[in-house]
Amino acid sequence: MRCSPASEIPPTPEPSHPLVRRFWGYVHSFLKRFSVCCCRWVRIPFDNQIIPLPFGLLLKWSDGTRLEEVLATEVCRAAGLPAPKIISYGEHPDTLHAPVSILMTRLPGRELGQAYESLSPDARTTALTEFKLYLSTIRGWKSPWGDERVCSITGGAIRSIRVPNHAIGPCETPQEFHEYLLAPAHNSFASEAVHQEKLRSARKLQSLQRPGVKFTHGDIKHHNILVDEEGHITGFLDWESAGWYPEFWEYTTALRFVPKDFWWYEFLMKAGAERYLEESKCERALTSLTADSYSW
Template sequence: MEFSHDLPMHPLPQETPYIVRRFWGIVHRKLLRLSRLYCRWHGIPFDGQIMQLPFGLILKWSDGTRSEEVLAMEAARRAGMPVPRVICYGEQPDSPHAPVSILMTRLPGRELGRVYEDLGVVERDAILNEMNAYLSSMRQWKSPWGRERICSSSGTSIRSVRVPFTKMGPFETEDQMNDYLLFPAGHDAYDTEEDYPSLKKEIEKLFSDKHRIVYTHGDLKHHNILIHEGHVSGFIDWESAGWYPEYWEFTTALRFQREDFWWYDFVVRLGGHRYTVYRDAERALIALTGGWCVGW
């Protein structure tokens, strides 16, 4: 399916019945063994979280993989984005930290971070424009959960490397989310009493503004963008996708980046320039909460 700027968010597919997911979970455990043999035969390093398989398939069974990721992938793929096709997903009740496994197609290409320095200006601009089109399009999608609710694609809690224990919500309003993020500040996590007023004032720049709630990939990193023949061939790892405040996509991607690193400039040009004013607020939030909002 060709990508179109004007495609709305398609209705999410219904979740596969539990008994079917359990069946596929058992099958996936067998595929884990097959992946070991396949990698050994082809001289490929075995990865126990992203497992290579024959016939152009991958089994993802990693920490935090959830059914919400499947629904997000389906929504993005139906909109024409270069996202793996989900074959099936399985329930893994004996693996609480990796409760879901996903069998999907393998996409061509290499990670953007591995090829960027070898790309020409024309190719870099083409990739930037393609990524801008994807992000701009999905930020226009209308949420089926209401204009203010902060949640996953399916209305449940959201997963993000940026939050404690990587999980929070859902929240009915942005104010609820802000209160949650600030909660540890009441536990004397900051260094000195004198730090508190200045840090709190910095955070208020972020929390006092009203933001649109938009659809967000949530883990915008250069290793989640695949490049083939000078174009974006894959936009992967949708486990954090959902409805977030409009700044979240960009401030999460920029929060620990040096300004002299190419990825910083790339994200700024993608749309992050509108939110760089919040970088100090992000750092203040981390300082005020003792790193609680850094993620685990």
């Protein structure tokens, strides 16, 4: 770790003017076509969502890319986290499924999931220590939107693949948040008894929620963390789901679908996820009741 992250959240920058964003949208469209030609010429795979460019740059233009991701990335970089540097961001009103593109720097290092098995024990300890510090720092930030409001960094709706229709909020109270999550619940089980047990478990989640909201990455996965050979974290990627969530959300999101015999599960346990195992169990019940609403 090169420096300690800020203990207070930096101000959220003002978005650029819509006309400026439209201009950069045209530039980014050209860069995408340029990348397609270059990839064909040098015979390397072309990624339609994380578009490779020369000079250490990437163009992200995916289904989840929104203006809030730009602002969250800029805030976290300003706070000292190893987030990409935003060069420009453009709007594309003709592609409603992917209305924003982001030109950013490519960060050094390898994905933690690719590197972990080859890291030395000391390097693994370094990665865990820095991971815990970064998460504890952003979770200690105070929300400018109040202690209960679940919202994005701008105070508006959050985009997350974990919620119905991939969008939620802003929710002014925990009750509103949990009611929204549970609203699409339906019985797809073999018996009514199983259905009722799942409902009881899912409803228990609200009673387990601790007071307050925490600033949350929202999609902590090992492929969104970059490390060097010594285990230092060189990159935190993909802030598209970042915002103010209930305390458990960061860890229960990271634990989703992770088998207990996988190294990432143990890593998360050591990082603090063991405090949220009951919440994780309730979330699995919630998912089984509402998964059909997580449509693209």
